[in-house]
Every structure is written in structure tokens, then in C-alpha cells.
Amino acid sequence: MYSEQALRLHIAKWVVPVGYPPIEYGGLVTFGGRIIDVAPASSIRSRYLGETIDHGEAIITPVLVNAHSHLELAPLRDLVPSSGSFVGWVRRLITARERVDHQETLAAIETAVAELMEDGTGVLADTGNTGIVLDLAGADDIYWPFSGVFFHEVIAPRDDDFRGLKRLLGTPTIERNEPHNNFNLALSAHAPYSVTPDALRFIKAWNYYNRLPFSIHVAESTEEIDFLHSGSGPIRDLIEERGHWPPDYEIPGTTPIRYLNKLGLLDSQTICVHCVHLDDADLEVLVKSNASVCLCPKSNMHIGVGFPKAFDLKRLGVNMAIGTDSYASNDRLSIFEEMAVLAAADPRLSTKAIFEAATLGGAKAIGLDAIYGTLERGKKAAFLVIRPGNLPSAEVMDFLVLETCKSQANRDMIVEEGDQ
Ligand SMILES: [Zn+2]
Known part of the structure; x- marks a missing residue:
């Protein structure tokens, strides 16, 4: 330096x-x-x-932009194999996570940070629901190499959880939104099926008025598509098992993208992470909304949910970013590897478009394109x-x-x- x-x-x-x-x-x-x-x-x-x-x-x-990672899941490298279904993988993730302690997590994050830097990531949008990454990014005695954003991820399948979220927003840590070495704090929602509509709108509004990007995993698996259409299937089973099923749940009866659009969540400050399962109407909604899409192709392949619609998104002019997701679904946090996988999967997608997604597209998605990209x-x-x-x-x-x-x-x- x-x-x-x-x-x-x-x-x-x-x-x-x-x-x-x-x-x-x-x-x-x-x-x-x-x-x-x-x-x-x-x-x-x-x-x-x-x-x-x-x-x-x-x-x-x-420098490259990794627009979606979960550093706090770093200790799960090689511990969450694919199970052939999305919900099967989520179950394995939940079990593996319960066995990890704080010291292991710190050591694994250190390795992950070194790997990200080695592979060219200078700007990072990281997601987590513990404070560990934010503590590291803000510590005076630790060198934090990234600019970007930390998304405090909310999982709130019932209104009770939503009230907890409101209390959290009242605490100074979140409210002040202090940059940690240009590493801002924002809120993200886990997914359309794991956060109530009121909480989704609240989180988006909070980010919007703080001029921060909003991020959500969306259209990742067929189980998600089925659940939003019918309110049933393996996702419902999982939510019920964990005791989170709200008795007054209103089944959206539409696709995840159209559901988020109906709630008013899609705009140029929203990052739709994954977008593997999109129909033509969803693509049209994404184009009109100016939302960004973050592709995580290696994670999608590991979990076995399909491959993101990168060519269609590019053809229609949707802003694309690239993320690695975490070691729970990837063997390396390398945007270079994600680019190579995207290029190999679809020769119609130009390498120029792919490199643009890894730089300018990512910077735009997280609102830092005046400085990076x-x-x-x-x-x-x-x-x-x-x-x-x-x-x-x-x-x-x-x-x-x-x-x-x-x-x-x-x-x-x-x-x-x-x-x-
Ligand atoms: Zn993720």
C-alpha cells in the first residue's frame, strides 16, 4: 500500500x-x-x-466486487454437502452451524478474508445475522481490507420476530449507521418466504431512507417457487418444524419476483440475489424496476438448484453483479472462478459483460459506482x-x-x- x-x-x-x-x-x-x-x-x-x-x-x-458473501459461515467449508434439494441443503446448513464456536469462526474468517484479497476482491457486500463481521470491520486493531456494505440479515417469519426487529433498530449500533472503513451497515431480508410482508416493507423503507442498498435471496429454488404459489411443500414443512408458521399467513400465489414487486421492494437500490428461476414476466418486472441481480453460479451448482439466467438478464439490460455466497455452498470465494463458470456455461454471454458484472455491475448494485467499478x-x-x-x-x-x-x-x- x-x-x-x-x-x-x-x-x-x-x-x-x-x-x-x-x-x-x-x-x-x-x-x-x-x-x-x-x-x-x-x-x-x-x-x-x-x-x-x-x-x-x-x-x-x-478491484473486483463480490456482491454477495456470508463470511460468518466461513467455518463451514466442506461441511455442507449438496443433498439433492434446496431444503435438504438448508437443513444440513442449520445442523452444521450449530456445531461451530466463536474461535473457529474468527480463524475461518481470517482465512476467507485472505483468500478474497488474493483473488482480487476489494469491494464486498457481506451478509450475516450475527455481529461478528461487523465487529471485525469496525475494530481499531484489525486491518479490514474491504470497502462495501455489511447486510444485517433479518429472518422474521412471524410478526413476533418483526417486533424484535423494530427493537433492534432502536439500538444505537444499527441506528447510527456509521461507516467502518467505508464499510456501511444496511439491513437485508433473508428471503420472500422467511420474512413477513410487513417486515419486508419495513426493512426496505429503512434502507431506502438511509440511502442504503437492500438485498434479498430470491427465486433461488423450485421449492421457493412452489411455496409462494401454494403455501405448501418442503419449505412449509421446515418453517412449521421450527415453530415459525404464522396462523394468518396469506399465500402470495405468485412468483417471488412479482411478490416483491407487489410489495414495492424492487428499485435501483435493491439487489435480487440468485434469480435462478425467472419466467418472462419476472424478467420484464426486473427490467422495469431497475433492480440489480447478483449471480452466484457456483453456489447454485453446489446446492443443485439450477443456473442463473445470466444471458437473458444481460440481453434485457438488467444490471448484473456477481457473488460467491459462502463456503457452505462454495469451495472458494473467488470472483475469478465465478466469472469462468459463467463464461463456460453460456457462450452467448460475452466475457466483457461478465467482467463488467464483476466490477461496475457490482459497484452499481451496492451504490458505490461513483468510487469503484x-x-x-x-x-x-x-x-x-x-x-x-x-x-x-x-x-x-x-x-x-x-x-x-x-x-x-x-x-x-x-x-x-x-x-x-
Ligand atoms: Zn446467500
């Missing part, structure tokens, strides 16, 4: 600004923790006098220097998405600090 104030010229074989075509032999100029120019290296060298750092045979890109004037000097060995002479986007994750690329993350 560079800390003193100085004009710097970072030069490399490739600069990938995102939003603009890659620049062969490009460079970026930084000062005071911000980018002040991005252009061909020759032009930069002739116009600026400063410390020149020539990264040589490397690719400079924005691209390399351009005014944005934070936070970027990756990737040295994979053999560099392409063309098609750098394909190379970034398809090859760099296979090649054990050497990646450095550079975050320059400044006054702002």
Missing part, C-alpha cells in the same frame, strides 16, 4: 478500465488516493511528471495488477475471464490512500 501524497504513473502492458476498451500499453495517473487520468502510456509519460511504476507484462483492472478520473485508486505469465496480444477480456483463473496468476491489489 502506498500512503504518502505523490503523483504516480502506473504503466502496464494492458490497462482494462471497464466501460471503455482495454488500452494496450496503457497507464493510469494517481494522486491523493484517486485516479486522475487513464490513457495510453506514451501520452501519460509526456504529460505528467511523477513517480513512474512500470508494472511491465501485466494487466491493470479495477471502473478505472476513470475521480475514482478511488484501487486496482489489481495481474501478472499471469503469458499475456495476450489481443482479446484481453477473454484472457482475463477464462485464463487468469486457471493460470495461478500473480495478483497484487494496490489501494492508495489519500485525504478524501
